[in-house]
Amino acid sequence: MKAVRFNHTNGLTFEQGEISLPEATDDQVLIKVEYVGLSFIDTKVANCPCEETPNRVFGVDAVGVVEKACKTGFPEPGTRVFWHGDIREQGTMSEFALVPSHALTVLPKDVDGKLAAASIAPAMCALIGLFKLQLNAGDTVLIESAHHPVGQMVIQFAKQVGLGVAACSESKYKKLLEKLGADLVYTQPDFSGLADALQLSFGAAEVQGALDLTGTHTQQLISHLIFCGRVSCLAGLPSIEQHVLMKKAPNIGIVSLCGSWLSNSVCAQQRMAFIGNTLAEKLEKNEITLQQLESISPQHDTLIETLKKLESNDNITFFVADMKL
Numbered sequence: 001m002k003a004v005r006f007n008h009t010n011g012l013t014f015e016q017g018e019i020s021l022p023e024a025t026d027d028q029v030l031i032k033v034e035y036v037g038l039s040f041i042d043t044k045v046a047n048c049p050c051e052e053t054p055n056r057v058f059g060v061d062a063v064g065v066v067e068k069a070c071k072t073g074f075p076e077p078g079t080r081v082f083w084h085g086d087i088r089e090q091g092t093m094s095e096f097a098l099v100p101s102h103a104l105t106v107l108p109k110d111v112d113g114k115l116a117a118a119s120i121a122p123a124m125c126a127l128i129g130l131f132k133l134q135l136n137a138g139d140t141v142l143i144e145s146a147h148h149p150v151g152q153m154v155i156q157f158a159k160q161v162g163l164g165v166a167a168c169s170e171s172k173y174k175k176l177l178e179k180l181g182a183d184l185v186y187t188q189p190d191f192s193g194l195a196d197a198l199q200l201s202f203g204a205a206e207v208q209g210a211l212d213l214t215g216t217h218t219q220q221l222i223s224h225l226i227f228c229g230r231v232s233c234l235a236g237l238p239s240i241e242q243h244v245l246m247k248k249a250p251n252i253g254i255v256s257l258c259g260s261w262l263s264n265s266v267c268a269q270q271r272m273a274f275i276g277n278t279l280a281e282k283l284e285k286n287e288i289t290l291q292q293l294e295s296i297s298p299q300h301d302t303l304i305e306t307l308k309k310l311e312s313n314d315n316i317t318f319f320v321a322d323m324k325l
Helices: 040-046 113-133 149-160 171-180 194-202 218-223 242-248 266-284 300-311
Strands: 002-007 013-018 028-038 061-068 080-084 096-100 140-143 164-168 184-186 207-212 225-233 251-254 293-296 318-322
Touching (some): 028 113, 061 113, 140 194, 149 164, 149 207, 171 184, 218 225, 218 242, 225 242
Parallel strands (some): 207 225
Antiparallel strands (some): 028 061, 028 318
């Protein structure tokens, strides 16, 4: 079968070629891949050479059609599905992929495959991040670098459950974030005026929860939480001064989509599929808007350019690769 592989022999390179389709185990489903979503997770995979599996197939998120069911018979052949794959194994940028049945989510027939594929990682990160915050209707969530694809998803999901949304970003993204539903868009380069802005918009200078997308302002976010407030971190946890931790006693959660695979937890992988069900429902109800969606071809130059865009702090675009190789 045709596939797009990557290696670091002479710098990061992508090449199309023929590979053999591995033999399926009893619980694996053979899927004809249609679209591969590209996100910040792919930039991390691409920049981590793996000596044990050189020339790996690229890609983590995908939408496809079941070609051959596993022993249980579910999902049936012809069913459209999507999934977030195991970063340790061969990726999704190929004609066919083998995926454990419990990791698959059925995609409604009337949902655009490109939209679904591009949404997988950003939407799942947003859903998990919000879940960890355990907020109630009427609470306020503070989102750092809210213009990023994950931040755009958080704004939409937060408004759907009745949360107030304070988005930190740059002034050039103000209209975009307000269009998505942000109640407050804070555009100052520092956080010195944030408390006053929160007080003016929400009647309180502190928030119940925060989403830390880049790890560059974690301490400032925690400083604006209520006592024992919650923060979800997508970029790990940087060093935080002890006096801030003692003053706020924050509940800190780490969001890691790949963790379910790295921990070899079938239960966690199944929960990922359940989160996928929530995403599928939102897609079916047209509750997700991608302001900028770009479809690309899985060629070396295009992939390199796309990864550079995804690594940029200015990126607001969702990307999907059309796998009609």
